[in-house]
Amino acid sequence: MNKSLTLIVFLVLSQQAFSQFSISGEIRPRYEFRNGYQSLSQNSSQFGSFTDQRTRINFDFKNNDYIFRVVMQDVRTWGSQSQLVNNDGSLTSIHEAWAEVLFTSKYSLRAGRQEIVYDDHRIFGNVGWAQQARSHDAAVAKYKTDNFKLEMGFAFNQDRPNSTDTYYSVSNSYKAFQYIWAHHARGDFKGSFLFLNNGIQAGTPTNYRTVYSQTTGVHFEYKKNAISSSINLYHQSGEHSDGSDINANLIGLDVDYKTGVKTSVFVGYEMMSGNDQVGPGNKNKAFTPFYGTNHKFNGYMDYFYVGNHINSVGLSDIYFGAKTAISKMNLYGALHIFASTGKVSSGSFPNTMSKALGEEVDLSLSYKVKNDVVLQCGYSQMFATDTMEALKGGNKNKINNWAWVMITFKPLFFQSKSEKNE
Template sequence: MKPFKILLAGLLYLLTFSPVSAQLQFEFEVRPRTEYRHGFKTLASPDQDPAFFTDQRTRFNGLFSDDNITVKISLQDVRVWGNQSQLVVGDGNLTSLHEGWAKFNISPKFAFKVGRQEIAYDDQRILGSVGWAQQARSHDAAILMFQDSTFSGHLGLAFNQNSPRLFSTDYTVKNYKALQYLWLHKDWKQANLSVLVLNNGVQVLNDNGEAVGTNFSHTLGGRFGFKLGKFQINSSAYYQGGKQANVQGTRINALYTGADLTYGVGRGHSFTLGGEILSGNNQMNPTGENNAFTPLYGTNHKFNGLMDYFYVGNHVNNVGLNDLFVKWGMKKSKFNSGIQLHFFTANEAIADEAGKEMSSYLGTEVDITTSFPVTKGVGVAAGYSHMFGSDSMVTLKNAGSTDATSNWVWMMVTIKPSFKIATK
């Protein structure tokens, strides 16, 4: 508990001796989630036993703000119930600093934010907080920000190292070594437009684990949204180029497009029809370059079905994906429910073991979710998902069977009380 005491004492000191109006906010979160998995991420086999477990995120957030400075510190512990003995000596590095940043207002429109922080923009397709994952995602970065009534601009920079060095900048952690991006966003009365330019540098290691250089990929694109009456239209497009993160430095030439149309029926009901295309590599006729689009650091659990078959630590540099989906949602008195139906096909050709081309159809997924508040600061969410996979999915994943039932059930409780202290 010593880190929590130090944090509390420091924040109280800032609040007590601040000469201007200031506010201190504390937020606590306990979020256990129980899951039944039988075909999650990949198709199940007939003789495969299901997985059943509970993992939990415990967080303590402290936020200090005055007229010019905002400081946030977020400590979290992520563990699976029972992964340590009852008489454990240490936490096994399960407790970490999720966020630790400061933001300084240079002027009424410019600000500078530095430290460990979540970075999320637009629909979180390329850069997201990955809030579904208990550990979530944060970056060590510096961001110069501009904000007025209708326009925002962020310039972000990051350079990662294993530890303080006397010479060289070799980096061996499984992460990017350098990141630079520019995000621009403009709002109009019924429309909005975002543009993202991202430069992603990954350290290249040889077979001996030695650094031999840094390869950079480039992502350029944007997202457009337009609202007309009960209709909401969104569309996105991105291009990726540069070099793949390997010794050969294979060239990247990949595309992403996506669009969706939502219609608000009334009484809290809505229907959405949409699709995504992520380019891939052709297994029948390779081009010699990497044509597979990678959504990099996005909240990928949010897309392409909730069972995480695609782009959640998997399906990278593969045959790509076409995802046609329809969604129904209902929000009423804080009670939310939804049903999603995804129809998946490969964007490029799949070859079987004999080298013959297979059907592009991968499978159909159904996701059912619901959430509701129990009382102030306490909420419950649950879901059921079912994947109807094809033989092409079995070949692509090199696992599972179409004869087994592939489903996933989960329930999550979020307890999140907070309070504020203000002074002048």
């Protein structure tokens, strides 16, 4: 018995001599007050109030041959289960479980459940704000040099093993995708190209097909001295799940200017094309940002493209604001001015409403309490128009606001010596 234990210890220690291993965690409870979040408050409705929590245990291993990562995750609302609960139901899951074989220093292949994040998260992001976040079951082939990266991803989804058909019945998910992403950095400039062939299951279990759309675009970044800027240009074509042809576009521009060492101001504009409610044509002009971290864009109250506003009248978003750091504290403030890009029906054909949707104010604060402990809070308020009310329902004259408080703990439980020394 003692010899066996000694052998195990020897093998572990010898493994650590040329590998890296760490165990880390996260606990992130967040309280939210919702009074017009995502949609305008109803006349008869009262505010919503709750606390939900994300808990994670992360296992990371790397040696000269491969990388291995597993993230166990539990997401729950405080009080959603009895104190004497005997099972977790579907609350606990595997957020990530992947391995990446390192063929050479340049070539590798990652397969398994993984987060896929590119550029500014506009088309592919991990949706880190959402407690459950986003991950994909996919294989990604990679090539990299000092200033160039090329990645190709593939996914094909099924809801269960089967022998007779490939119909996919999981809601709010894709059937398959293939993409290629290329990134080049040179001096103060970074540029990326993305092509995504995205397949959605259409039809019925006895008469189905996979409908594909294509998203093609570029992302550019430029940073020099006090100025940081970025540009997004994307075009979508192909077929929508309703059978219509897609002809949609996204244009985005963001400029940040440092006014001091820890203070900056920013201004930006984003346009996503949309469909007209009056006299629609035979093309679907509604842009879909697919798997992006959409909470990061178009206001923190998530009125647009966060489980809503898909295949709608599009969006124009002009925004500006400022951010600063004071000791351990970071402050952020922004104003968004929203409008539709498509025509909104007034209810009496062929009359239309104003395209103005309203303004949103976002304020947030982040404070580093201790190492690995961060306290955050925020407040947002929507000032909507009649057009927003026509699109979303509810009452624009009520106070539509949202507030939240969140504390995040990210401890590092264990780290191998070889990793510490690197």
